[in-house]
Amino acid sequence: MIDKRVKNAKEAIEGIQDGMTLMLGGFGLCGIPENSINALVESDVKDLTCISNNAGVDDFGLGLLLHKRQIKKMISSYVGENAEFERQMLSGELDVELTPQGTLAEKCRAAQAGIPAFYTPAGYGTEVAEGKEVKEFKGKPHILEHAYEADFSIVKAWKGDHAGNLIFKGSARNFNHPMAGAAKITIAEVEELVEPGQLDPNEIHIPGIMIQRIFQGEKFEKRIEQRTVRTKE
Numbered sequence: 001m002i003d004k005r006v007k008n009a010k011e012a013i014e015g016i017q018d019g020m021t022l023m024l025g026g027f028g029l030c031g032i033p034e035n036s037i038n039a040l041v042e043s044d045v046k047d048l049t050c051i052s053n054n055a056g057v058d059d060f061g062l063g064l065l066l067h068k069r070q071i072k073k074m075i076s077s078y079v080g081e082n083a084e085f086e087r088q089m090l091s092g093e094l095d096v097e098l099t100p101q102g103t104l105a106e107k108c109r110a111a112q113a114g115i116p117a118f119y120t121p122a123g124y125g126t127e128v129a130e131g132k133e134v135k136e137f138k139g140k141p142h143i144l145e146h147a148y149e150a151d152f153s154i155v156k157a158w159k160g161d162h163a164g165n166l167i168f169k170g171s172a173r174n175f176n177h178p179m180a181g182a183a184k185i186t187i188a189e190v191e192e193l194v195e196p197g198q199l200d201p202n203e204i205h206i207p208g209i210m211i212q213r214i215f216q217g218e219k220f221e222k223r224i225e226q227r228t229v230r231t232k233e
């Protein structure tokens with residue numbers, strides 16, 4: 001068995017360099033790889049292209065990287081809730097590629113499965129389809145979408161073992177599942193890291209072969225506070 005443990009988030013993000021493309025799991029503020037994002041903020045790496053369903057809020061998740069201008073381009077499906085994101089996009093400081101949510105998920109899943117491209121009806125007749133090949137299936141036009149090519153994928157899981165096997169909890173599975181194994185290197189941060197053999201094989205969602213680095217993250221009270229504020233709004 002290969003032991004994929006690294007000491008902490010700082011060690012997990014080693015090798016992430018200026019200009020790289022990252023996938024980051026999560027949906028809303030749920031299932032965000034917060035420890036790794038904090039390590040990226042501290043590392044000062046810049047000009048990143050981030051593939052993530054959304055861009056966090058002003059002071060949590062990817063919002064922290066945006067705040068320090070470390071992101072050059074965001075590829076997302078939903079970009080509300082973040083005033084700094086809006087400011088950077090409207091001023092032209094941030095390049096944004098808006099993608100239908102199902103297409104975003106499938107472009108990750110295709111990368112994970114080694115499928116280079118696929119056809120989808122989503123986005124046909126809109127800006128999303130500009131410059132893309134169109135083909136009819138059952139009389140309906142579809143556009144050709146390509147799998148993402150990312151340098152690192154960073155996911156968050158509930159439990160994991162030293163070999164990288166992962167279990168997600170509830171809706172925090174979200175984009176973490178199709179992003180695991182969809183880049184050259186996948187980092188998994190988990191709430192609880194256990195010995196190999198401790199996870200029930202019937203419950204594993206992502207097999208260790210998809211994961212190169214794993215560590216147990218620290219818990220942040222901030223996340224709980226922010227989630228509560230957002231729910232009340």
Ligand SMILES: CC(=O)CC(=O)O
Nearest residue numbers: 027028029053054078
């Ligand atoms: C609606 C979404 O896609 C994500 C979010 O709630 O931030």
